Amino acid sequence: MRYAMAIDTRKCVGCSDCVVACQVENNVPIGYCRDWVVESTSGTYPVLQTEIRSERCNHCDNSPCVRCCPTGASHFEQGGIVTVTHHKCIGCGACIQSCPYDARYSHPDGYVDKCTFCLHRVVEGLKPACVSVCPTKCMYFGDLEDPNSDVSVAIRHRNYKTLAPEAGTKPQIFYLL
Amino acid sequence: MKTRRDFIKISALGLGGVAAVAGMSKMMTGQKVVDEFLKLSQEGKSFLKRYPTYCEVCFWKCAGWTYVDDAGKIVKIIGNDDDPHCNGRLCPRGTGGIGMYYDEDRLKKPLIRVEGSEGQTFKEASWDEALDYVAKKMKEIAQKHGPESIALFNHGSPGHHFGHLLKAFGSSNIVAPSYAQCRGPREVGFEMTFGVGVGAPEPTDIRDTRCLVLIGSHIGENMHNGQVQEMSDAIDRGATIITVDPRFSTAASKSKFWLPIKPATDMALLLAWMHVLIYENLYDRDYISKYADGFDELKEHVRPFTPEWAYGITTLSPDLIRQTAREMAAASPSVIIHPGRHVTWYGDDSQRSRAIAILNALLGSWGRRGGFYFKRAQNVPEYPTEEYPKPAWSWKDTHNGKYPLARLSVANLLIDATIPSPDNTHEIYGWIVAGTNLPLTMPDKQKLKKAFEALELLVVVDTMPMEITGYADVVLPESTYLERYDDLRNETHREAFVALRAPAVEPMYESKPAWWIARELGIKLGLGRYFPWKDYSEVLDWQLKQIGSSLEEMMEIGVKKFPNPAPLYIEDGHEPTFPTPTGKIELYSHELEHYGFDPLPVYTAHPEPPEGFYRLIYGRAPMHTFSRTANNPNLVDLMKENALWVNPRVASLWNLKNGQYVKLKNQDGVETRFATKVRITERIRWDSVYIVHGFGHHEKGLTRAYGRGASDSELITNVQIDPLMGGTGMRGNFVTFVIDNIKTEVES
Numbered sequence: 001m002r003y004a005m006a007i008d009t010r011k012c013v014g015c016s017d018c019v020v021a022c023q024v025e026n027n028v029p030i031g032y033c034r035d036w037v038v039e040s041t042s043g044t045y046p047v048l049q050t051e052i053r054s055e056r057c058n059h060c061d062n063s064p065c066v067r068c069c070p071t072g073a074s075h076f077e078q079g080g081i082v083t084v085t086h087h088k089c090i091g092c093g094a095c096i097q098s099c100p101y102d103a104r105y106s107h108p109d110g111y112v113d114k115c116t117f118c119l120h121r122v123v124e125g126l127k128p129a130c131v132s133v134c135p136t137k138c139m140y141f142g143d144l145e146d147p148n149s150d151v152s153v154a155i156r157h158r159n160y161k162t163l164a165p166e167a168g169t170k171p172q173i174f175y176l177l
Numbered sequence: 178m179k180t181r182r183d184f185i186k187i188s189a190l191g192l193g194g195v196a197a198v199a200g201m202s203k204m205m206t207g208q209k210v211v212d213e214f215l216k217l218s219q220e221g222k223s224f225l226k227r228y229p230t231y232c233e234v235c236f237w238k239c240a241g242w243t244y245v246d247d248a249g250k251i252v253k254i255i256g257n258d259d260d261p262h263c264n265g266r267l268c269p270r271g272t273g274g275i276g277m278y279y280d281e282d283r284l285k286k287p288l289i290r291v292e293g294s295e296g297q298t299f300k301e302a303s304w305d306e307a308l309d310y311v312a313k314k315m316k317e318i319a320q321k322h323g324p325e326s327i328a329l330f331n332h333g334s335p336g337h338h339f340g341h342l343l344k345a346f347g348s349s350n351i352v353a354p355s356y357a358q359c360r361g362p363r364e365v366g367f368e369m370t371f372g373v374g375v376g377a378p379e380p381t382d383i384r385d386t387r388c389l390v391l392i393g394s395h396i397g398e399n400m401h402n403g404q405v406q407e408m409s410d411a412i413d414r415g416a417t418i419i420t421v422d423p424r425f426s427t428a429a430s431k432s433k434f435w436l437p438i439k440p441a442t443d444m445a446l447l448l449a450w451m452h453v454l455i456y457e458n459l460y461d462r463d464y465i466s467k468y469a470d471g472f473d474e475l476k477e478h479v480r481p482f483t484p485e486w487a488y489g490i491t492t493l494s495p496d497l498i499r500q501t502a503r504e505m506a507a508a509s510p511s512v513i514i515h516p517g518r519h520v521t522w523y524g525d526d527s528q529r530s531r532a533i534a535i536l537n538a539l540l541g542s543w544g545r546r547g548g549f550y551f552k553r554a555q556n557v558p559e560y561p562t563e564e565y566p567k568p569a570w571s572w573k574d575t576h577n578g579k580y581p582l583a584r585l586s587v588a589n590l591l592i593d594a595t596i597p598s599p600d601n602t603h604e605i606y607g608w609i610v611a612g613t614n615l616p617l618t619m620p621d622k623q624k625l626k627k628a629f630e631a632l633e634l635l636v637v638v639d640t641m642p643m644e645i646t647g648y649a650d651v652v653l654p655e656s657t658y659l660e661r662y663d664d665l666r667n668e669t670h671r672e673a674f675v676a677l678r679a680p681a682v683e684p685m686y687e688s689k690p691a692w693w694i695a696r697e698l699g700i701k702l703g704l705g706r707y708f709p710w711k712d713y714s715e716v717l718d719w720q721l722k723q724i725g726s727s728l729e730e731m732m733e734i735g736v737k738k739f740p741n742p743a744p745l746y747i748e749d750g751h752e753p754t755f756p757t758p759t760g761k762i763e764l765y766s767h768e769l770e771h772y773g774f775d776p777l778p779v780y781t782a783h784p785e786p787p788e789g790f791y792r793l794i795y796g797r798a799p800m801h802t803f804s805r806t807a808n809n810p811n812l813v814d815l816m817k818e819n820a821l822w823v824n825p826r827v828a829s830l831w832n833l834k835n836g837q838y839v840k841l842k843n844q845d846g847v848e849t850r851f852a853t854k855v856r857i858t859e860r861i862r863w864d865s866v867y868i869v870h871g872f873g874h875h876e877k878g879l880t881r882a883y884g885r886g887a888s889d890s891e892l893i894t895n896v897q898i899d900p901l902m903g904g905t906g907m908r909g910n911f912v913t914f915v916i917d918n919i920k921t922e923v924e925s
């Protein structure tokens with residue numbers, strides 16, 4: 001089993017519903033977030049291109065954050081989901097430094113927090129909160145090893161990219177182009 | 178004696194009181210709760226109860242569920258899967274609607290304006306005292322000037338309750354700025370063409386369209402949920418999107434064709450498109466010959482409006498105009514020239530909407546799959562009460578024979594009728610304002626100020642200390658939508674649906690639902706017979722039983738679909754009727770001709786920005802609704818202020834830096850109260866600047882919104898009135914930058 005996500009940049013409108021849904025679902029304190037939206041524009045008026053995408057932890061296969069964690073708080077869960085066990089985390093922030101995607105933040109309660117792919121929902125057969133709320137239905141989640149999962153179907157016939165592949169972390173979020 | 182109405186800052190009162198329910202953020206952020214939630218849900222023990230609601234953060238009214246934990250706290254709001262407005266997915270504002278309930282700046286107690294040693298101030302009052310005061314004043318005004326001289330300004334759900342009260346009282350002067358400050362002109366333009374307006378939700382069949390044309394309509398930033406979802410489906414299906422906008426909007430970035438039009442020239446483009454469709458024989462001949470009247474006149478009329486003619490006006494290349502017209506024709510009749518929503522731009526807006534309607538007719542899209550569907554709705558009977566008295570006059574009479582096509586009351590004209598003037602044949606002396614923040618909604622602040630000074634009574638019902646409360650004689654704190662019953666939602670859609678809003682929790686503080694406030698006030702006015710029930714749940718249960726459901730059933734399901742066999746499209750056997758004078762689609766409008774207006778749409782040049790000025794374009798962000806949400810803690814977290822979009826060429830001319838704060842000054846020398854952050858971007862034309870509407874609040878009681886960003890509505894002093902229906906064209910304002918002495922930080 002390998003959980004992954006595909007996000008269709010042709011459909012995402014940058015509404016940030018994924019952000020607020022995550023905050024509410026996961027009790028992320030106001031002022032912090034586990035996912036966020038990026039917009040990048042290239043060209044000169046009127047020949048322009050804008051890409052909008054929702055970002056979060058890439059649940060990398062080769063994760064520097066897990067490797068560098070001195071307490072084992074950062075670890076892999078089922079399906080390759082990278083999570084932090086809050087009570088084991090000493091808040092040293094090594095993982096924050098090691099992540100090329102700035103996907104982690106220091107929670108005011110003293111531990112490091114990040115996207116869990118909504119593991120508590122996934123184990124119940126639900127989709128992550130961001131995926132189930134997204135009004136444009138531009139996010140696809142599932143098991144890459146299951147050819148019929150939403151994510152496998154979504155990437156089958158589309159070009160996609162990952163973010164900063166040169167970092168060598170083997171990110172598991174695919175941006176459909 | 179008319180008192181001068183000082184603006185009273187609600188924060189200055191040190192109002193407070195501890196929230197009846199402790200702030201959620203504390204309780205929600207603890208790790209304990211997270212773990213507990215995980216554990217409980219992993220054990221499969223659901224400890225959340227859910228209550229049906231429909232959203233009130235905007236007026237798309239998505240149905241959803243409010244989840245409450247066993248401590249009685251609201252934890253989240255999730256869309257109802259059976260609701261066609263949202264299909265189980267609320268938009269960011271709906272998801273963040275929870276913040277409307279937990280906002281600690283909410284109005285907490287009734288307030289009455291009093292004259293004190295240090296000038297005017299508010300004193301806290303009991304509901305009894307506040308409503309006694311309002312009832313006494315209303316009776317006095319009715320005695321002096323008649324009950325008609327009290328008007329209701331409203332937006333959203335409280336409107337129906339206070340509208341019922343006002344009609345019982347003897348006034349039909351009920352108005353919502355959503356008409357003359359927003360979508361009114363398109364209703365007129367479509368009615369003059371098809372005999373019926375567009376209505377909301379728009380019956381645009383985006384789900385099945387092959388070509389969607391957006392003209393200044395920015396779906397995706399304008400977050401009307403169902404439309405955003407369907408546009409996304411259309412992208413999936415490979416539909417062509419054509420966006421006309423001086424700004425590279427989100428929708429433009431998803432479009433096959435973006436037409437970066439010179440602002441204020443849309444009419445020329447629309448006429449040129451008609452020209453191409455007609456002279457290249459691309460229009461739907463069968464449809465036109467069967468259903469339309471006035472084709473020959475239209476053909477003759479648009480003869481000179483070639484793409485080459487339009488090029489000189491719009492700056493759009495003739496090739497692009499032809500190519501996009503052909504693209505639409507290829508998709509016909511599964512094509513939508515979207516009527517837009519906020520269409521009060523230049524004062525000829527009804528006529529521009531007419532042009533859009535005519536284009537749709539030429540493409541045969543009205544009543545066709547992938548075009549516009551014929552709506553269905555479930556009729557819900559009104560709870561029976563005594564008949565309303567007949568008012569001696571109504572808002573129509575204040576127009577003095579002008580604006581003959583206004584089908585709904587016009588807010589700016591009722592404001593005019595409030596300002597003492599020898600021209601007024603009918604006068605307004607009292608306002609009830611429910612759910613609309615007029616100071617950030619209405620253009621022309623000077624007029625509004627004069628009206629405030631003249632009013633004998635101003636009652637404001639709101640959940641938040643919006644700017645309008647500062648001018649009130651009495652402020653009444655309304656419960657949020659999560660704490661109250663409201664009317665059943667039975668809007669039109671492809672299917673007939675009814676949705677219920679029920680309270681998930683008791684009202685916080687001393688706030689009360691609108692139905693309760695209207696009823697109590699009614700009783701004090703001697704109108705108790707119009708409220709022959711104790712709790713609104715009785716009304717809802719009665720209504721639901723008339724249509725074969727019940728409150729009990731609706732508490733379980735939230736949304737109910739009612740079978741309705743009427744066909745959605747002409748091709749499914751719907752024989753359309755067009756309630757126009759000719760009974761046909763009027764390409765040439767006999768009604769407009771009758772009133773002395775252009776029977777066929779005409780291009781008029783609009784003023785251009787003077788040197789050193791830029792056209793002020795305003796719009797929406799997906800995380801906010803007008804000025805209503807600017808203090809919502811969850812939504813402020815997503816976007817706390819607006820930014821001023823400036824083209825890099827303009828920025829370099831003015832030496833502006835990204836992130837720098839500037840104020841704006843308009844052609845009349847009016848300056849924004851607060852500064853806004855510059856965002857240098859290629860996504861805006863060099864002759865315009867853009868900001869999101871709804872920011873720049875100046876009421877200190879809105880602690881998160883105060884001083885954040887600039888208010889576009891402050892800058893709208895030049896208003897072009899639509900002669901057909903009285904709408905306020907607001908895009909004819911030009912601004913320049915005020916760069917010196919700008920504080921970068923807002924004092925807190």
Ligand code: SF4
Nearest residue numbers: 012013015016018134
């Ligand atoms: S909710 Fe969906 S459309 Fe909105 S920003 Fe997130 S991914 Fe994009």
Ligand code: SF4
Nearest residue numbers: 057058059060065099
């Ligand atoms: S994105 Fe960052 S936090 Fe997430 S797994 Fe990769 S390195 Fe770790």
Ligand code: SF4
Nearest residue numbers: 232235238239268271
């Ligand atoms: S579109 Fe968003 S704000 Fe409007 S009713 Fe739906 S969920 Fe609420």
